[in-house]
Amino acid sequence: MYSERLKSELSKSRAEVGDLLRITKPRVIYEGVLMPKTILSSSSALTLKLASGYNVSIEYEEAMRIEVLSKGKPVEFVPAESLPEKDPTKPSVVILGSGGTIGSRVEYLLGSVYPAFSPQDLVLAVPELKQLANIEGRKIFDLFSNDVTVEHWKILCQEVQKEVRNGVDGVILTHGTDTMCYTAAALSFMLRNLPAPVVMVGSQRSSDRGSSDNYVNLMCSVLTACNSDIAEVTVCMHGTEGDEFCYVHQATKCRKMHASRRDAFRSINTLPFAKVWYRERSIEYLRDDYHKRGQGEFYLDTKMNPNVLMLYEHPNLRPEIINRLANEIDGLVMVATGLGHVHTNHFNDPLGVSIQEALENLIKSGIPVVFAPQTLYGRLNLNVYASGRKLRAIGVIGDGADWLPETAYIKLMWVLGHTKEMDEITKMMMTNLAGEISDRTINETYLA
Amino acid sequence: MRARSTGQREERQQAFKCGLEIHIQLDTRRKLFCGCATTMAEKEPTGVVVRKQHPVASELGEIDVAAQYEFLRDRVFHYQVFRNETCLVDLDEEPPHPVNPEALQIALQIAMLLNCDIPPEVHVMRKTVIDGSNTAGFQRTMVVGTSGFLSFKDREVPISYLTLEEDAAGIIREEDGIVTYRLNRLGVPLVEIGTGLLEGYSPEDVQEIAYTIGIISKSTGRVKRGIGTIRQDVNISVRPEGRVELKGVQDLGVLSKVIRTEVQRQLGLDTVKHETRAIRPDGTSEFLRPLPGSARMYPETDLPPIVLGKDFLAKIRRELPESWTKKLERFARELKLSDQLARQILRSDYLSLFEKIVNSVDVEPSVVASAFLSTLKDLEKRSGVKVENLTDQHFEDLFKLLAEKTILKEALPEILKDAAERPDQRIYDVVKSLNLGLLTESELREIVSRVLKKEHASAEKAVGLVMSQVRGRADPQMVIALVKEMSKSYR
Ligand SMILES: [Zn+2]
Numbered sequence: 001m002y003s004e005r006l007k008s009e010l011s012k013s014r015a016e017v018g019d020l021l022r023i024t025k026p027r028v029i030y031e032g033v034l035m036p037k038t039i040l041s042s043s044s045a046l047t048l049k050l051a052s053g054y055n056v057s058i059e060y061e062e063a064m065r066i067e068v069l070s071k072g073k074p075v076e077f078v079p080a081e082s083l084p085e086k087d088p089t090k091p092s093v094v095i096l097g098s099g100g101t102i103g104s105r106v107e108y109l110l111g112s113v114y115p116a117f118s119p120q121d122l123v124l125a126v127p128e129l130k131q132l133a134n135i136e137g138r139k140i141f142d143l144f145s146n147d148v149t150v151e152h153w154k155i156l157c158q159e160v161q162k163e164v165r166n167g168v169d170g171v172i173l174t175h176g177t178d179t180m181c182y183t184a185a186a187l188s189f190m191l192r193n194l195p196a197p198v199v200m201v202g203s204q205r206s207s208d209r210g211s212s213d214n215y216v217n218l219m220c221s222v223l224t225a226c227n228s229d230i231a232e233v234t235v236c237m238h239g240t241e242g243d244e245f246c247y248v249h250q251a252t253k254c255r256k257m258h259a260s261r262r263d264a265f266r267s268i269n270t271l272p273f274a275k276v277w278y279r280e281r282s283i284e285y286l287r288d289d290y291h292k293r294g295q296g297e298f299y300l301d302t303k304m305n306p307n308v309l310m311l312y313e314h315p316n317l318r319p320e321i322i323n324r325l326a327n328e329i330d331g332l333v334m335v336a337t338g339l340g341h342v343h344t345n346h347f348n349d350p351l352g353v354s355i356q357e358a359l360e361n362l363i364k365s366g367i368p369v370v371f372a373p374q375t376l377y378g379r380l381n382l383n384v385y386a387s388g389r390k391l392r393a394i395g396v397i398g399d400g401a402d403w404l405p406e407t408a409y410i411k412l413m414w415v416l417g418h419t420k421e422m423d424e425i426t427k428m429m430m431t432n433l434a435g436e437i438s439d440r441t442i443n444e445t446y447l448a
Numbered sequence: 449m450r451a452r453s454t455g456q457r458e459e460r461q462q463a464f465k466c467g468l469e470i471h472i473q474l475d476t477r478r479k480l481f482c483g484c485a486t487t488m489a490e491k492e493p494t495g496v497v498v499r500k501q502h503p504v505a506s507e508l509g510e511i512d513v514a515a516q517y518e519f520l521r522d523r524v525f526h527y528q529v530f531r532n533e534t535c536l537v538d539l540d541e542e543p544p545h546p547v548n549p550e551a552l553q554i555a556l557q558i559a560m561l562l563n564c565d566i567p568p569e570v571h572v573m574r575k576t577v578i579d580g581s582n583t584a585g586f587q588r589t590m591v592v593g594t595s596g597f598l599s600f601k602d603r604e605v606p607i608s609y610l611t612l613e614e615d616a617a618g619i620i621r622e623e624d625g626i627v628t629y630r631l632n633r634l635g636v637p638l639v640e641i642g643t644g645l646l647e648g649y650s651p652e653d654v655q656e657i658a659y660t661i662g663i664i665s666k667s668t669g670r671v672k673r674g675i676g677t678i679r680q681d682v683n684i685s686v687r688p689e690g691r692v693e694l695k696g697v698q699d700l701g702v703l704s705k706v707i708r709t710e711v712q713r714q715l716g717l718d719t720v721k722h723e724t725r726a727i728r729p730d731g732t733s734e735f736l737r738p739l740p741g742s743a744r745m746y747p748e749t750d751l752p753p754i755v756l757g758k759d760f761l762a763k764i765r766r767e768l769p770e771s772w773t774k775k776l777e778r779f780a781r782e783l784k785l786s787d788q789l790a791r792q793i794l795r796s797d798y799l800s801l802f803e804k805i806v807n808s809v810d811v812e813p814s815v816v817a818s819a820f821l822s823t824l825k826d827l828e829k830r831s832g833v834k835v836e837n838l839t840d841q842h843f844e845d846l847f848k849l850l851a852e853k854t855i856l857k858e859a860l861p862e863i864l865k866d867a868a869e870r871p872d873q874r875i876y877d878v879v880k881s882l883n884l885g886l887l888t889e890s891e892l893r894e895i896v897s898r899v900l901k902k903e904h905a906s907a908e909k910a911v912g913l914v915m916s917q918v919r920g921r922a923d924p925q926m927v928i929a930l931v932k933e934m935s936k937s938y939r
Contacts, residue, residue, distance in 0.1 A: 027565070027595065028565060028594070028595040030594075038752070038753060039752075040752040040753060040755075041569055041752070041753045041755065042568050042569050042753075042755050044568070045567075045568040045569055047569075047571065047753075052609070052745070053573065053575070053744070053745025053746075054571070054573055054589075054590075054591045054609075054611070054745060055571035055573060055591075055747060056567050056571070056591050056594060057567045057568055057569040057570075057571065057753065058567065058568075059567070059568040106746065106749075125502075126502075127517075205540065205584075206749075207504070208504055208574075208746070209504065209540075209574075209584050209585040209586055210501035210502055210503070210504055210520070210576070210578055210584075210585025210586075211499065211501055211540050211583055211584050211585040212502070212504075212585075215500070215502045216500075240497075241497050241539060241541060242497045242498040242499055243498065243499045243500045244498060259542075260536070260541055260542045260543060261536065261541045261542075262541060
């Protein structure tokens with residue numbers, strides 16, 4: 001906010017954001033476009049964009065004069081070129097937008113980020129997309145990825161269903177990267193026997209910069225959507241720090257493992273389905289155990305119970321907190337250490353505490369407790385240590401699973417949308433439904 | 449004022465206008481937006497990251513997307529990474545860290561020394577660059593001073609702006625569409641100082657103004673030295689229309705020649721196109737392909753504006769280094785340097801090291817100054833010695849030995865040459881291995897006696913013979929005295 005005096009000075013001269021101003025001070029004259037006030041900036045200064053392009057802030061002083069040289073024009077994007085006529089020889093791809101960096105544009109004058117999503121915008125950013133497919137698309141939401149909820153997942157599934165029933169060759173879903181794997185996992189439990197690829201894509205670098213990863217990611221996701229036969233929900237993002245290829249990850253086994261790198265998305269405990277080389281426009285398959293086009297009957301099953309909590313095991317976690325959860329939640333995912341451990345004070349150390357009893361009470365009251373590994377890599381095994389065997393005995397679910405905590409969380413929501421019976425819950429949880437549990441792990445998958 | 453030759457006076461009448469942009473690397477410990485070292489010394493890259501860049505759609509219509517597209521389509525960038533000098537920020541894999549306060553402080557010092565207005569807050573901008581020299585596709589830059597001036601020959605030379613920015617990656621080669629860059633220079637803090645329009649000056653004046661800006665910056669003691677640490681661009685026009693930008697003058701000493709050549713070139717043309725030309729080492733220029741995008745600038749959304757508190761600015765102002773004119777006087781008065789030597793050392797890259805040594809080591813200032821000014825230049829010119837290999841530590845140790853009278857000033861060239869050739873050695877080891885330590889009196893007596901015994905020479909001839917054996921390791925006065933004394937007994 002401007003200080004009172006600066007505010008009245010600006011309103012006296014009728015200066016508004018975007019106007020070209022002249023500010024005369026005793027020693028200097030500045031001319032430039034008035035910029036919007038940003039948070040964290042000084043209240044007694046205004047900011048002009050000078051002809052050189054620099055933003056320079058100018059301290060208010062009494063002897064200062066403000067004149068409007070010309071009024072600003074409202075911001076208008078140059079309309080993107082229209083899409084070419086459909087080419088019947090090319091596959092068709094539909095791009096659905098849900099927000100995130102990949103679906104935003106920078107307005108260069110003021111520097112603000114606008115949600116802007118249309119297939120025209122994407123084709124404008126990546127003209128080569130036109131060579132690969134007939135591209136259509138529409139925006140479903142404008143959301144930061146953290147704001148995506150179970151209700152959004154359901155709507156996205158319905159939109160995907162609409163497109164694949166229309167016979168599109170592939171669907172691309174743009175999404176913010178932070179929670180992309182949650183959405184990907186949720187969709188892979190909800191969309192059963194997909195007839196075509198549903199490829200999720202995002203970008204780690206905004207599209208205003210020449211180095212943005214959106215180019216390679218979009219090229220590879222369109223190639224996957226129209227040319228591959230991977231009829232599953234997948235995540236298609238940079239494979240390395242460089243601009244070489246993208247990995248196509250299985251949705252339930254994929255995790256964002258870095259806060260900012262282009263190659264943040266990694267397959268955990270498994271190999272990616274494929275590498276896509278964007279310059280060669282070729283797909284190199286690394287596995288063939290994926291669901292293929294035309295297998296099984298497609299249907300939508302979006303029943304979910306979102307009242308599930310994920311809790312991180314750590315030393316000193318107090319049992320009372322877990323006891324209090326009994327009236328709050330319908331399911332608990334305990335992100336446990338090592339092979340699947342929580343503190344149980346097995347040797348009755350006088351200084352120790354145990355949450356084992358609290359977990360047992362939850363299970364007795366009908367609330368399933370599902371374990372998942374903090375180590376992310378590896379498989380739970382509740383047989384090796386006595387404490388693990390005890391946990392298995394009280395009915396903890398997850399022994400032998402190599403699932404990710406986030407995937408276990410999504411799966412428990414989906415399973416609880418279908419049954420409340422503990423035996424049925426346990427059976428469904430331990431049955432592989434969307435590639436979330438595998439029965440063998442090959443050695444080259446670790447930290448790959 | 450010195451007399452000028454008639455030729456120069458004639459050229460002076462050929463009026464031209466010009467503007468200078470001087471880039472100076474700052475000698476901070478860390479880069480501008482990350483924790484990497486600014487040493488630029490690592491030789492072997494630990495890896496290469498291969499990237500493409502793509503045109504960014506234009507909303508303002510300033511950039512020819514088609515030209516960008518064509519340029520970038522044909523190029524792949526190979527970025528070399530280094531263990532201590534590059535990190536994820538340099539690779540455009542992590543957002544920038546807050547602006548390095550050390551760099552901001554030095555830039556503000558220089559802005560104040562140039563009498564600039566300091567804005568109440570600093571806004572970091574992104575300037576689109578498409579030649580791949582910035583991994584992000586833009587350079588981060590910020591204005592820290594505007595509307596300054598410097599006094600020159602009773603006139604005020606206008607300083608339009610001072611910006612603090614990140615240096616670009618250094619290009620290694622471009623071959624078959626593969627452009628290879630070293631990332632260790634990327635992110636090194638740089639100030640860019642832009643003068644206003646300079647009118648009515650001679651080419652020599654403009655060169656002198658550039659030197660003065662350099663001296664003022666160096667007076668902070670915090671700018672880098674060596675080849676490429678100061679680069680300048682100059683805009684020149686002889687007619688109202690048509691302005692030519694000459695880029696990349698690395699040696700200030702050729703600036704007047706560059707200007708004179710360009711003025712003559714433009715006078716010989718019917719019309720002058722707006723264009724950018726690169727400067728060859730000999731001061732002539734060649735056409736440089738203009739790259740689109742230099743004008744596009746927009747806010748760095750990853751960094752909030754930096755509010756410069758009044759107390760913070762007042763503290764920097766209180767602690768400003770001595771002005772260069774005062775320093776010149778003091779060098780003459782206290783250090784007993786001749787006016788010429790004092791002016792030369794002020795211009796030298798070694799100014800702050802010179803001051804450090806004369807303040808801490810008991811050694812004749814003129815000896816230190818001429819070592820930096822003439823000895824190094826001679827070694828470089830005559831023997832092709834890479835003097836940039838010599839570190840501050842080398843010089844400090846060297847002058848300590850000189851002060852302790854372990855070595856003689858005559859030995860300096862040989863020691864420096866050897867140290868520059870094998871810079872990993874310490875000065876003590878160089879002195880030992882070259883056997884250049886000062887001889888003790890008894891060692892010297894032994895040599896004198898050997899010469900006198902063997903040669904039966906006259907005292908005069910004996911001095912010459914002894915000196916040829918002990919050059920750099922004994923004081924000539926002492927040799928004369930000993931020969932005089934000892935020859936008596938051999939007569
Ligand atoms: Zn760095």
